[in-house]
Amino acid sequence: KMNCCGLLTAQKEPVPLKSVEVELEVRDHVATVVSTLNYENKEDKPLEAVFVFPLPGDAAVCHFSATIGQRQIVAEVKEKQEAREEYDDALSSGQQAFLLEESEQSPDIFSLSVGSLPPGESASIRLEYVTELAVQADDGLRFCLPAVLNPRYQPQGASVQVTSVPASLVPYSLSFSARVSSPRPVSKVESNCSLDPLQYLNPEQTQATVKLAAGHKFDRDVELLIYYKDAHQPTAVVEAGQASAKPGTLMGDPVVMLSLYPEFPQAVMSSVASCGEFVFLLDRSGSMDSPMDHSKRQESRIGSARDTLLLLLKSLPMGCYFNIYSFGSRFQHIFPKSVKYSQKTMKESLKKVEEMGADLGGTEILEPLKHIYSQSCIPNQPRQLFVFTDGEVGNTKEVISLVKKNSGSHRCFSFGIGEGASSALINGLAKEGGGHAQFITGTDRMQPKVMQSLRFALQPAVVDISVTWDLPKGVSVTVLSPPITALFQGQRSLIYAQLTGESSKAAEGCVTVKYSLAGHPSQNQLHFSLKPAEDTGLTVHRLAARTLIRSLEMEERERRGEQDKGVKKKVVEVSVQSGVSSVFTAFIAVNKGDGEAVQGPLVRRNVPTPSECGIPGALEIQGSDRRAGTGRTLRSQLAKSQEPRAKSVPPSLLNKQSGTEPKQTPRDPLLQLVSLQKASGCWVLDPALAAALGKTRKKVNQEVWATILALIWLHGFKVDAQDEWQLLAMKAVSWLRAQNASCVTECVEAGNVLLGCNVKKDVLGL
CATH class of the missing domain: 2.60.40 (Immunoglobulin-like)
Structure with missing residues (x-):
């Protein structure tokens, strides 16, 4: 052979x-x-x-x-x-x-x-x-x-x-x-x-x-x-049915596609939650050692994930709970169950994160998920799960079904890392887990995307979502999309619906999305014309059919034990x-x-x-020595292969290549500063460093001085990466406010002189 x-x-x-x-x-x-x-x-x-x-x-x-x-x-x-x-x-x-x-x-x-x-x-x-x-x-x-x-x-x-x-x-x-x-x-x-x-x-x-x-x-x-x-404008597209299909069927009726972008009240948005149980699940399979993109010069997927965990851990609110799991062929966790966030637990977990390599073999994501879901939830600490993976698993549907089964007790945010991450897995986790998906490929920095997801996780959960339709007499609606389970500020939600019946030509419809946010009832409305758009072909119908097929397939999997042939028959029909x-x-x-x-x-x-x-790409398909006229063949199975294990480079080689000790690459100054921040939000100066940075006239609390310097440096030199450090800066500011320090203005002036910046006090939020 x-x-x-x-x-x-x-x-x-x-x-x-x-x-x-x-x-x-x-x-x-x-x-x-x-x-x-x-x-x-x-x-x-x-x-x-x-x-x-x-x-x-x-x-x-x-x-x-x-x-x-x-x-x-x-x-x-x-x-x-x-x-x-x-x-x-x-x-x-x-x-x-x-x-x-x-x-x-x-x-x-x-x-x-x-x-x-x-x-x-x-x-x-x-x-x-x-x-x-x-x-x-x-x-x-x-x-x-x-x-x-x-x-x-x-x-x-x-x-x-x-x-x-x-x-x-x-x-x-x-x-x-x-x-x-x-x-x-x-x-x-x-x-x-x-x-x-x-x-x-x-x-x-x-x-x-x-x-x-x-x-x-x-x-x-x-x-x-x-x-x-x-x-971010809400839109509605109504597409005419297929002339040859009979009215009343999905293809024969008009179908509407609504894109909704809910806007939340500013007051609610500015109050960031100070609670939650944050569970981070990191892929450490062999393939996470690959570079982020094709250029091979970049840091590895696992390196990028480690940096990101640093930012996440520093940005968590005081008073929350957290834990970190990592998985390959087996899984590990840092704490037996989620612990309260403090300087001590933060420091301990960061030390463990720094030692994490892509050394756990395959990609068994199902077992750690089962373990996480088996832990009882902490009262008043909504569970938020962050999954980082390069998404090379073969049991995608099983994993997604498990997340869906537990979607009542948590939100799941997913991150597909590197090229080739399975979009079905990454999107499916977020969709069924009421969270948000991000794809991070070569040149993207992972940090801004992950921090956006953390901001979403800290947004109050939207509950009691309902969609109501107001249509002219004679027109009825069949919604083809599954019910919306999650809404995030500025993110799109799509709804497909079939419109049956006749209405006068100039008619318009209206759809209202109602929901409750942090105890406040809210609603967004969209009015749209029922007149079909010109020449969109059947694109909207096909997407609607796809949406319906996917939810029916999900239902069929959940009922599989009950021998329900009806759902499968309906899928085939649609x-x-x-x-x-x-x-x-x-x-x-x-x-x-x-x-x-x-x-x-x-x-x-x-x-x-x-x-x-x-990495193998061609798939040997199970044998068929097929001769003309012989009967059926064995049907091909898709590849079921093990992931290659990570190879380590002998130190002697590294020395030859770079002419230096096999040290870690010099750390990004932003990440270096971030890594020094305490869980409470402040920074601390060593006495030696305080002396070097110039003494202020009054005896200043060194933590206040250090924290103000760090904030000036962030605003002065890293404003383009603000979405990465915004949450941890907010934490620093609230720490400073709680200190009631009297000399803030002088410290800001001295800090600007020292660092060669010109950052105003109100810009810092002080």
Whole structure:
């Protein structure tokens, strides 16, 4: 059995996937992606290629077709087993066939089987999906075209042979172009890859195109960040139903997509909670040793996570409780149960955090979560869980179900670190845990994003959320989205709903979101016209179908013990009707041309997906020695591989490379200052340092003097990183106020002179 995973054939010929073309159309916050994969069989016998690739976790795959020679065949969505049988029958009888299916374990991995390409033949496959773009900490909308399919760590240990395919050997090229349009001007588009300059298509700058600079090797995720002016406006899009579908069905009726951005009263927002139980869960699997991005120069994922934990621990409010768990193949915790936050417990945990390496093997996230949930909650200390992982797990659905089951007792904030983090896992944790998800890739600093999440965690929880509709007579509404469980200031909440019935042309509807915040009832309203928008195609319908399918799949998993066939049947029905894939259906296309039976055995090739640092990307799929006319084959299982363990570099090597002792890299001055702060919020001066910093005329309390100096330094030199240190500065200010020191004004003046700054007292908040 060949063991090179279809990277090269027996004749050392390159694999059949030649190139990938991607066109992206972004309308406001919805993206439609069309990918074309071009294959060519250069061998002298018929080929079956299997290509396993990632897609964004909440994508709705809505079109799949193949062109062979002059002939185009469009795939249909069918129940999965039926589709597989049709694929096998087609190959057995000498027809070409294509099968696209979603992985059972994780909704962001698909496998594509290209059946029986005759020698010398080319095929081009077109795949289309729609997805919503998430809002980032800096208000950018993030689109990611995943290239990196890291091997997902499988807890159950089924064996699949995997060989490395270094990214440099990925033989196919990528061309990528994007068109962006929105009611508001596009201010900029950024990317982790080189882009040609943004081209505006109109004077209002509400439409623009951008493309990847030529020569991009598709060896890493392509990430685009799109910024609009004034992005936080609530909007409603009503999309007309499909003319051919019958009224009353999801595809036959109009569907509305609402984007809500709740605004909370300022008074509530400025009072930061001073309680809570903060549980930090850090991934220490081998892959966390990888660099943050592709440049290899950057600090490792685990290093970045350690720095972030430092900032988090310093920013916690006095009076709260906390604990830190870390996991790999097994898990550890710093304290047997959450402890009260104090100088002593903070110091002890920071010491332990500094020693944490990526040395715990695989990614068993389920066990530590079960352990955390088994601990009883502390009265009046709402539990907030922060999960840091590079997201390479195979049991995504199980993990998300566990979080959902416990969503009544906590909020879960998730952080996907580095390229290839599973969007299905990271988004799923936050969505089901009523929290917020962040993705942190190469050039991003983790700190601002994590501090934004901490600010969200300190915001009072929004409770009693209800959505009410006011529609004209004759129009009724069916909400397709699951109920909203969490609202955060300035973050988008989406609602999809089907509108049934007729209304007069000029009619408008109104939706009201009511909720209670820190004991105050509040509401936000949005009025919208029921007249369908022009030519949006069926994008909104497909996203709505996807939303409905995902919640039904979740329900089906929860009821699995009760033999409930009804839910599964409904998923298949919605999926087939809307043409959007689900876990129970697949896309099947058969070329019913005048095929003669394929001669000779089919050779099966597994097409590599690019991978970082030689981590395997191509997946050896369990064997099928398929001959023409023989029956069904073993169906492929997705890779179930162990993560590579972290390798340590011998110190002698380090010395040679850098010519220095293997010391830690010099610490960022901001983090250095932060690490000296006490849990209460103040800083302390050594007498020696006090002397060096110049004596003030009166005998000043040294902690007051040190704390004022630290605040001046932060405002004077680190104002651009203010979102990172804002919370710990607030803590320092409230500590200072509590001291009632008389000489604050003199200290601020002296501190400015000493540090060469000019920071006013009121800017410091004193």
